[in-house]
Every structure is written in C-alpha cells, then in structure tokens.
C-alpha cells in the first residue's frame with residue numbers, strides 16, 4: 279500500500295445513521311455538491327423501522343403526516359394503505375426512498391462509528407469505526423436517532439434463562455411463532471402496549487410484568503379511504519405547511535381549543551368521548567391546557583381512567599392498569615389496538631411489579647417476591663436511553679480533546695439542539711433542546727437538515743473551514759428550554775423525556791416544548807440574520 283493509499287479518505291460530510299434523518303441528510307448535502315458518506319450499523323436503511331419489527335409495530339402519527347415532504351414526485355407516487363402505517367410498510371417506504379434517490383451507494387452498512395475526534399489544526403473530524411477503519415471529514419452529522427439506543431435492564435439471572443429472549447427494539451427478521459408458548463413481556467410503554475395484544479392472540483399464555491401503568495388511547499386504525507387519501511395527496515403542500523407551522527406538527531387542523539375548565543362537565547365529556555371514538559393522540563389537544571394545568575389534566579386523566587375501568591371486566595385488574603402517579607401526557611401517550619380489552623382474555627395475566635417486584639430471572643422463568651412464573655419466551659419492551667444515548671455511545675472528543683460525556687456531565691447542552699460549543703462542525707439532528715420527540719419527527723428532521731445545509735452553505739460562502747456554536751448562545755438557549763419546560767407538567771413525571779429511566783442520567787427535560795412552529799420561526803430568523811450565535815472561522 280502506498281503512503282497516499284493509507285491516508286483516510288477525506289469527505290466533506292459524513293452522516294451517521296440511515297433512518298429518516300440520515301437518508302434526507304445524504305440527499306440534501308449531496309445536492310449541494312458535497313462529497314458525502316453515511317455509516318449505518320444495520321445492514322439496511324430504515325433506522326427505527328429497521329430495528330423495531332415486533333408484532334403490532336406501527337406509527338402513532340398518521341401515515342399521511344408521517345412521511346417526507348421534500349419531493350413532490352415522491353409524494354405523488356407513494357400510496358399509504360392504512361391510517362397508521364405498519365412497520366413493514368414504513369420500512370418499504372424508506373427502502374423505496376433510498377433506491378429512488380440512489381442513496382444506497384453512499385452508505386456503508388454494518389459499520390458502526392466508535393470514535394470521533396476533532397483535529398483543530400485541520401478543522402476536520404477524524405473518525406474510527408468499530409472495526410477500526412479510519413475516515414476524515416469536514417462535517418460530522420449525527421443522524422443517530424433519539425430512540426435508537428436500546429435499554430435492557432440488568433435483571434439478575436437473565437443469562438441463565440433457557441428459553442428465547444427477545445427485545446422489541448432488536449426484533450428478529452424471521453417471524454416469531456408464539457403458538458403454544460408461555461410468554462412473558464416486561465414493559466408497558468408504547469412498544470409493550472402495541473405488542474401485547476398481538477402476542478396474547480398467538481401465545482398459549484401471556485404474563486405481562488408491569489411496573490408503571492400508562493395512559494393509552496385507541497388508534498382505531500383502518501384502511502385509508504381512497505377518496506379522502508386522494509384529496510390529501512392532491513393537497514399535500516398546504517397540508518404540510520400547516521404541520522410545519524403548527525405547535526405540535528402531530529395534527530394539521532390545530533384550530534384554537536377551549537380550556538378544559540371553561541367547559542361544563544357535560545360538554546367536556548362530549549368532547550373527550552368524540553375524540554376517544556375518533557382515535558389517536560388528538561385527544562390530548564382537544565382542550566388547550568392539559569399539559570399546563572393540573573386541574574385540566576385531571577379531567578382528561580379521569581376520563582381515560584373511566585374508559586379503562588369500563589373496558590377491563592375484572593375490577594382488581596382494571597385498578598392495576600389505572601395510572602396513578604403522573605399527569606396524562608407527561609409520559610408519551612400510547613396509542614393502541616385492543617390493549618385494555620386484552621386483559622379480559624383467559625390466557626393473559628397482569629403482574630404488578632410495584633407490589634411484587636422481580637427478584638431474578640431463572641433458567642425456566644421469572645421469579646417475583648410472590649411467585650415463580652414459568653416461561654418459554656421473555657420479551658423485553660424496556661425502552662431506550664433516549665435522545666442522548668446514541669450520541670454518548672460514540673466516544674466524541676471536541677476542542678482540546680474534551681469528551682462529549684464530560685461536556686454533558688450535568689445534562690446535555692446544545693444551541694438550538696443542533697450544535698455544541700467546543701465541538702465545531704458537529705451537527706446533531708433532532709438533538710437535545712429541539713422539539714424532536716415531542717413532534718412529528720419527520721417534520722423536525724427535514725427542518726433540522728435544511729437548517730444544517732443552510733449553515734454549511736453560509737460557511738462556504740465565507741470561505742470558512744469551521745462553524746461552532748457560541749457558548750453564550752448555547753447557555754441562553756438551554757436556559758430558555760428549561761424555563762419553558764417548567765411552565766408545563768412534564769417535569770413531574772419519571773419519564774424518559776426527563777432521563778429518569780436510566781440510572782445515573784442527569785434529570786433534565788430533554789426536548790424543547792416551546793412548539794414546532796415557533797421553533798422553526800426562531801431558526802428561520804437566525805438563518806435570515808446571518809446565523810447569529812454561530813462563529814465561522
């Protein structure tokens with residue numbers, strides 16, 4: 279090998295991840311004429327929709343909203359079949375996007391980024407993959423996902439279990455046959471709540487190990503009405519614009535709603551019932567103050583609790599399923615198909631881990647303080663180290679060799695959730711302090727990637743080599759993010775939004791709750807003013 283061949287290849291931008299964010303970043307930055315490459319740990323595109331193949335996995339933001347808007351031809355040709363697309367359909371969509379825009383040849387699959395160090399003399403990132411390959415790039419775009427670092431709780435004895443162990447977030451590609459089996463599911467967040475009814479329908483017996491009951495609303499999923507779908511497809515641009523400028527980006531029709539306590543009890547009940555019957559997360563937004571006013575929140579929480587008690591026949595089981603210790607919506611509201619009714623099945627048992635915690639996993643099952651449950655298969659639906667997990671899983675070192683883990687030891691800080699002071703030329707798509715997980719993530723991803731592209735073009739226009747967030751701009755933004763969070767009920771819950779699900783993780787509200795539309799306006803104003811808060815050198 280000559281000396282020249284042994285030099286790492288210089289890229290203009292290396293993107294980590296090939297989910298919704300990585301694919302769009304590749305498309306957008308290549309269109310600017312940059313030499314781009316993506317690294318992806320999986321052997322295919324898809325991100326979330328590659329990994330989470332568990333039965334029942336589907337989006338909870340409606341399909342027509344949960345898709346890219348950057349290409350009108352793509353919008354015209356892709357026809358969603360259901361109100362909430364299933365995991366296989368979303369994965370096919372992302373595979374189609376990769377093929378249609380010829381992105382695959384720009385992606386190195388089965389390649390995990392292990393280390394990234396900023397070379398201050400060259401204003402470049404030096405990258406090293408897990409397999410030891412070296413690369414160098416001007417810009418490093420972390421499109422590593424907010425919910426991509428799975429979390430398996432360290433329950434003693436797991437390694438001794440003789441049956442099959444599955445994780446919703448790393449589900450096998452071949453279909454899993456639960457027929458005739460005794461199955462256990464640990465975890466009742468969105469993943470557990472989507473998969474439990476499907477597993478219960480196949481298994482001989484299902485035991486659900488629940489630590490904290492969650493609020494869940496019915497999806498009322500159905501095939502899309504062809505006429506309604508055509509009407510929306512013909513009106514995509516204004517529909518997308520509504521989503522982009524809305525507060526939540528989750529629903530397009532955000533007309534002003536009354537405060538819960540301004541309505542009479544009967545009016546409130548009618549409104550909640552109407553939205554419950556329509557299905558989906560819009561129930562959260564049918565009054566304006568659920569997330570800011572405890573008394574308003576109680577009215578909706580009580581409405582959902584009544585639906586649980588009404589659905590689950592055995593009163594003691596219903597009581598175990600009723601959430602008690604956090605306001606509705608402060609943990610991600612779950613969207614289900616037949617979740618509560620599943621507990622009426624004769625083959626389903628619910629164990630309350632608060633009353634009888636798990637002591638150990640044994641070779642033949644799970645032992646709690648009260649009983650031993652024999653199992654042939656154990657499913658972990660135990661969530662993720664959210665928002666910062668995948669970023670901190672890479673050893674990232676900025677100016678002066680400072681590790682990102684050190685810079686974020688008291689919680690993450692980033693200007694607009696996009697760039698970190700001391701880490702030039704590093705971008706975080708849907709990073710901490712951006713609307714990210716509180717939004718329709720495709721909308722947020724497109725906005726972030728467009729902003730990053732604009733900032734890179736701004737650097738190029740000045741013949742710059744590096745761009746970095748200014749420390750004061752970052753402090754001001756992080757302060758604002760925390761102040762806005764404090765005006766809501768969110769900090770009251772022990773949620774993954776707060777980092778509470780990971781022992782030792784700083785308890786900081788991770789996303790920006792100031793609204794998707796307002797956040798976009800701020801970013802647009804910053805771009806229009808020549809990117810104040812960022813230093814180009």
Ligand code: FAD
Pocket residue numbers: 294295296297298299300317318319320324325326327328330335336337338339344389390391392421422423424425426469668672707708717718719720723
């Ligand atoms: P991801 O899709 O997570 O992709 C990140 C990719 O980066 C992964 O493929 C991962 O392998 C790769 N990666 C990470 N680290 C490295 C590394 N060091 N080296 C190489 N590769 C790496 N959001 C919604 O808005 N609506 C929904 O309905 C919705 N449903 C969801 C359902 C499930 C089951 C889950 C888990 C999440 C859901 N989300 C939903 C959130 C979802 O994560 C986002 O909508 C979106 O898919 C994120 O795309 P992304 O490209 O940012 O990240």
Ligand code: NAP
Pocket residue numbers: 336337338339425431432464465466467468469470472487488489490610612613631659660661662715774779
């Ligand atoms: P999650 O919401 O964090 O739920 C994890 C579950 O595991 C919780 O019930 C948790 O209980 C439990 N758990 C964790 N450790 C445990 C332990 N040691 N013992 C017993 N129980 C334990 O994770 P998720 O369900 O994967 O969802 C994460 C996010 O992904 C969602 O909030 C959502 O944003 C997204 N998602 C969306 C959909 C969708 O509908 N489209 C589907 C799946 C995921 P505690 O609450 O007590 O910690």
